Amino acid sequence: MWRDASLVAGRDLRVEARSRVTINQVAPFALLVLILFAFALDPDGPVLERATPGLYWITVLFSALLAIARSAAVDEADGVRDALRLSALDPAGVFVGKALAVAAELAALEALLGLGVIILYGADPAALGLLGGTCLTATVAVASTGTLYGALVSGLRVRETLLPLLLLPVLAPVLIAATRAFEAALGGVPADGWPWCGLLAAFAVLYSVAGALAYGTLLEGS
Amino acid sequence: MTATTPAGTSSGTTTPTSTDPSGTRTGRGAPGSVGPSHTGSAATRVLGLLALAAVGLLVLYGLVISPADREMADSVRIMYVHVPSATYLYVGCFITSLASGLWLWKRTPGWDALGETGAEVALVFSFVTLLTGSLWGRPTWGTYWVWDARLTSTAVLTALLIGYLALRRLDLDPDARSTRAAVLGLLLVPNVLVVNRSVEWWRSIHQDSTLVKLDPTIEGDMLVALMVGFLALGLVFTWLMVHRFRVAWLEQQADRVDLDAALRERRAEAKGQVAPPAAPDRFDTSDPSGPDVDEKVTPA
Amino acid sequence: MEPAVHLRDAVALLGRFPALAGIDLDVRRGEIVLLRGPNGAGKTTVLRVCAGLVPVVRGVATVLGHDLRRDVRPVRRRVGLLGHATGLFDDLTVADNVTFWGRAYRAGDADIAAALDLVGLSTRLRDVPVARLSAGQRRRTSLACLLARRPELWLLDEPHAGLDHDARDLLDGLARQAVDQGATVVMSSHELERAEALADRVVELDGGMAGQTLHEVPHVA
Numbered sequence: 001m002w003r004d005a006s007l008v009a010g011r012d013l014r015v016e017a018r019s020r021v022t023i024n025q026v027a028p029f030a031l032l033v034l035i036l037f038a039f040a041l042d043p044d045g046p047v048l049e050r051a052t053p054g055l056y057w058i059t060v061l062f063s064a065l066l067a068i069a070r071s072a073a074v075d076e077a078d079g080v081r082d083a084l085r086l087s088a089l090d091p092a093g094v095f096v097g098k099a100l101a102v103a104a105e106l107a108a109l110e111a112l113l114g115l116g117v118i119i120l121y122g123a124d125p126a127a128l129g130l131l132g133g134t135c136l137t138a139t140v141a142v143a144s145t146g147t148l149y150g151a152l153v154s155g156l157r158v159r160e161t162l163l164p165l166l167l168l169p170v171l172a173p174v175l176i177a178a179t180r181a182f183e184a185a186l187g188g189v190p191a192d193g194w195p196w197c198g199l200l201a202a203f204a205v206l207y208s209v210a211g212a213l214a215y216g217t218l219l220e221g222s
Numbered sequence: 223m224t225a226t227t228p229a230g231t232s233s234g235t236t237t238p239t240s241t242d243p244s245g246t247r248t249g250r251g252a253p254g255s256v257g258p259s260h261t262g263s264a265a266t267r268v269l270g271l272l273a274l275a276a277v278g279l280l281v282l283y284g285l286v287i288s289p290a291d292r293e294m295a296d297s298v299r300i301m302y303v304h305v306p307s308a309t310y311l312y313v314g315c316f317i318t319s320l321a322s323g324l325w326l327w328k329r330t331p332g333w334d335a336l337g338e339t340g341a342e343v344a345l346v347f348s349f350v351t352l353l354t355g356s357l358w359g360r361p362t363w364g365t366y367w368v369w370d371a372r373l374t375s376t377a378v379l380t381a382l383l384i385g386y387l388a389l390r391r392l393d394l395d396p397d398a399r400s401t402r403a404a405v406l407g408l409l410l411v412p413n414v415l416v417v418n419r420s421v422e423w424w425r426s427i428h429q430d431s432t433l434v435k436l437d438p439t440i441e442g443d444m445l446v447a448l449m450v451g452f453l454a455l456g457l458v459f460t461w462l463m464v465h466r467f468r469v470a471w472l473e474q475q476a477d478r479v480d481l482d483a484a485l486r487e488r489r490a491e492a493k494g495q496v497a498p499p500a501a502p503d504r505f506d507t508s509d510p511s512g513p514d515v516d517e518k519v520t521p522a
Numbered sequence: 523m524e525p526a527v528h529l530r531d532a533v534a535l536l537g538r539f540p541a542l543a544g545i546d547l548d549v550r551r552g553e554i555v556l557l558r559g560p561n562g563a564g565k566t567t568v569l570r571v572c573a574g575l576v577p578v579v580r581g582v583a584t585v586l587g588h589d590l591r592r593d594v595r596p597v598r599r600r601v602g603l604l605g606h607a608t609g610l611f612d613d614l615t616v617a618d619n620v621t622f623w624g625r626a627y628r629a630g631d632a633d634i635a636a637a638l639d640l641v642g643l644s645t646r647l648r649d650v651p652v653a654r655l656s657a658g659q660r661r662r663t664s665l666a667c668l669l670a671r672r673p674e675l676w677l678l679d680e681p682h683a684g685l686d687h688d689a690r691d692l693l694d695g696l697a698r699q700a701v702d703q704g705a706t707v708v709m710s711s712h713e714l715e716r717a718e719a720l721a722d723r724v725v726e727l728d729g730g731m732a733g734q735t736l737h738e739v740p741h742v743a
Contacts, residue, residue, distance in 0.1 A: 152389070152402050152406060153389075156392060156394070158392065162385075162388060165384070165385045165388060166385040166388075166406070168381075169378050169379075169381035169382045169413075169417075170382070170409075170413050172378050172417060172420075172421075173416045173420035173421075176421065177420055199419075199420060206412060206416070210409060210412075214405050217326065217401060218401065218402065221397065221401030
């Protein structure tokens, strides 16, 4: 399964490398959202600073929607689904590979947004261990959940509107947990943040397993 | 026989007949092949009357007999509806998840219909929960919405249910649609659990987690009122489930195509150069679906 | 040796529609069989059934010795399907595509490299993204993906469509070569003259059923 996963991850990342959509479009979009938040909330007052963790993760979630839609679109190409079914690839491996590729893209985006938040909002990074752990677990959580739900809506005409509707409520706990963890890291008590990180890890495990198990059924049955 | 019974009589519940190729799993009684004009039956009429009676009793107890609470005054009466409503919301979600899992395992259409039913009825109860919670908040806090744990997770759960029902309504090959909906439905309960846990935890940092608390020392007429609330809403829940399930079941039946009729039509498309197999194997017992109709197909 | 394809009164559904309404088909190993018939007769479905992509709900269906009604997965590894769709990733190059699919089909690197040579795509084209290729070149790339896995059963759905004269000759040659090495070919085509010249046998389809073999086509050695 891992061999298949790395084959598929390599393919998805290669598609990204050649088309450069994430770099050219999703990243600027993400930074733009950060800037828009500054317009909406007065950057001179304390509101923006206090809201930084939440705004950061909301931006990550919205960008993730785009990245996941792109990832799902790769396998919607003409005849690809049939070819995948005919291949010897383990569907669980395909799932893991796609999720890993999305996770890699999200991780890069999060690093970029982290810089953005430091520069634009004046955030002061501290408790880097907690920040890193949160980013890691949240990224895996979002990537695995998103890949599964991307498969749920793949090939549908309405997938652009249905994906956010399905995915965002499911990711609400991720938003809650990641924001609380960041709040604890930036100016709060870091020890408070680690339990939230644990919740994110559990979430990530749940959806990684669920996705690996369900992907085959979705590939065949729809 | 059921086929000749007028649909309007009260003996409309029948056991599935042998012409039903799908193999129903329902114990609630599926109509026979003719198709009734409504989903009522003797059982549901009794059920409906009981539900009405129970609701009446609830109104009596809730508004009149039970006393006002020491702290919350009259607004505690909302609890008699709010708490059961939230409970049945979760029951509906659980039914959907269970039915989804069973459909993926057995692939019997009844489970698919049950999954849809559970989610729709759960959605109704989620609105009731949100509404009653909101109504409770107004006299107590002065606002129509509070971000307490139960209301917030119910709001997210409402979004999850709406999403599930949106997926169900897609214009897609029925089997593909059912598969996707089943996977989504199976994830419903885990999603609900995770959302509840995280929201509760989050709100408990700042305040008491639940707005309308179930005081464990509740007793006397207030306890009775609450029990009546559970009973009344339980009956309403069951009544809604039965009717909605039958509608879903009938919808599926209407969609079903008699395979042999379809085969006949399909073969009729042949323009003469091709004839059906000379010795059709009508005794293929390896296929469990469908009746063994002795087909007489004349070559075009 | 068991036949490559054995269908008896097979019924296959696409959704609720019976695309195959009780079809009989026998293909011996090493044969080239052409499926002929009007649009909507079920030719594509027969090919997809043999690939294990469409389930058979009634009748008997055995491909390469595997009972399709029990489990389709073993069959999929041993067949190659060239359909209307390309099955290619537009953003990736020709070489990327063939390599990915080759590895997905567990083909060896040597076979993958050979496949690219066999379809006659020049080396400079191999690093071009598929999106920029012509339809004929894309077909050749899809063919390369099929060749890499060296299937025992070739399922070709209107393979000549979109190919120029040279490419068609190339395809015919490759099919013949594969058959000489023990493969079997089942194809559908509207290019009747060329296809009948290639085929050993022609089967007429209509209304989801197959008729008698119309005629045997003698080999011109």
